[in-house]
Amino acid sequence: MAQFYSAKQRVTTKQRITVTISELDPFGQGVARHNGKALFVSGALPGEQAEVTVTEDKRQFMRAKAHRILQPCAQRETPRCGHFGVCGGCQQQHAAVALQQASKAQALSRMLSQEGAPPVSVDTIISGQPWGYRRRARLGLQWQPRQQRLLMGFRQAASNDLVALRQCPILVPELEALLQPLHQCLSSLNAVRRLGHVELVLADNGPLMVLRHLDALSAADREKLERFSHEHRLMTWLADGSDSLQPLQEAMPFYRSFDLQLTFSPQDFIQVNDAVNQQMVAQALAWLDLQPDDRVLDLFCGMGNFTLPIGKFVQNVVGVEGVAALVRQAEYNAQLNNLRNVCFFQHNLEEEVSRQPWAAQGFNKVLLDPARAGAAGVMSHVVKLAPERVVYVSCNPVTLARDSQTLLSAGYHLERVAMLDMFPHTSHLESMVLFSKT
Incomplete structure (x- = not known):
């Protein structure tokens, strides 16, 4: 008689425990310790004692959801949006803006710091209005x-x-x-x-x-x-x-930056937070310490968000971007604003750059603003150019930390760090770092 094996269904119970939250991670989760593991709790804030339901138990960490807050902290706020907790757009409306910024700055500092070296501190937090900012x-x-x-x-x-x-x-x-x-x-x-x-x-x-x-x-x-x-x-x-x-009608949208009028196609990328973008550009230009005889290279330049304002202060600036449509728009805006010392090139910066017509020019300052994947393909070339100053604008602290090692190994010093609060109430962590060579 044949016998068939029938595996018993695994019965999992969602464990409910009480913990005290010690900090907030950059994704808006409270962090506690339980059974020697890090426990990440959605909906809980630092200093709170919370009854939580465990949703995931891995070898090195656990995840949970706050079931009941037993002792709320002073930095807990009532979310303004009725969709909060269901909509995936925001993760931190229950936390005071100051707490959100501090947790992101701490995470950025931790990710940029190296073992055996003094910790990297965040000098500046660039922010705007926390509500009504997304354009x-x-x-x-x-x-x-x-x-x-x-x-x-x-x-x-x-x-x-x-x-x-x-x-x-x-x-x-x-x-x-x-x-x-x-x-x-x-x-x-x-x-x-x-x-x-x-x-x-x-x-x-x-x-x-x-x-x-x-x-x-x-x-x-x-x-x-x-x-x-x-x-x-x-x-x-x-x-x-x-x-x-x-x-449906003849129109050309535009926005203003540094007294420049920058037109764009609806398909073009522009920064979502205009107020923070304006401050970010101003801070980047100040960190570059622009002089009339400077020759500046702007990599991953988009439609010239940094390139065109830089052109107002230097001898020459070159922008390089992989998307051809953005390069065409940047060239149009340079002509529109009568910036004749600005030129743009289209090139995929993940590919070899040494033979590009712009690559051999003597740049003394460099700015990079890559996508989340970072700038690994071009960092060695930046080092070969040996610029006095490098400003790296990042939307991903992981790739920023990785690319920073190339500059630090080449003798550059990390001088300044700014956390850009470009997306309040969300888990996005953006930043800007100044490197200098002495």
Whole structure:
């Protein structure tokens, strides 16, 4: 008689324990110790005693969710957004802004410090208004056939499902005010079942929208969108999946920086937090100590966020960027602002750079602003240039710490560190570091 083995189902119970939180990590999780392991607790803050439910128990760490706060700390705040805890956009609205900034600065200091060397301190925290700061947002659109309704919102935490967004207090007020009327407009379209996403941006000359649609829009739908755009003074582009956007009206968005007018396409990357961006650019220029005879290299330059302001103060500045469309926009803005000492090159900076026409020029100062992957492919070339000063702007402290080793090994000194509070209430940790060679 054949016997079949039937494995017993593993029964897991979610352990509930009481712990005291010692610190806040940069992702907004409280940190405690339990059974010799680090325990990361979502929803708990330093100094709090909390009853928590363990959700994950690994060999070296544990994760848990706060079930009940027994002793709340003075830096706990009531979240402003009704979607907090469900929406994946913010992780730290329950913590005072000062606590958020301090925890990120401590994490940055820890990641940049080396064993056996004095700890690296964060000199400056560059920040702006903690609410109403976000001038760009991409909202998902999803038709729900059972409820016969259109969902519009950000993704839920750890999910592909959308939050039905009613408010968003981190959006600039001009964009937050559009949320409900825009949802009503899109819900009335014949193509409501075949919409992809919508992107909202606030330029200095008004708000703009890019609507991604999966099928061709009818004349009636276009008319509704045109009427909505006119009523709300909204620059609108339609995106059907091709490489180009179709404008509903002739308009060119722009923003101002250092008395320069910088135009951009709705598809171009611009910094989300304008106030912090302005301060960041000013601080970078001050750290570079720009002089009239300087020759500056700006790597990963985008559409010239740093390059063009630098051009106002130096003999020559060269920007290098991998995205051709951004290079074209940067060149246009240099001409628009009559900056004839600025030039741009398109090159993938993850590839060999030594034979590039710009690479052999005698630069005495360098700025880098890479994406999350960092600048590993170009750091050795920066060292060969032997600039007096290097300013590294980072959106990922892990790759910043890695790339810093190349400069430190080549005799550079880490002079200044700034934490950029570009995204309050979120886990994003951005920074800027000055290196000098003596």
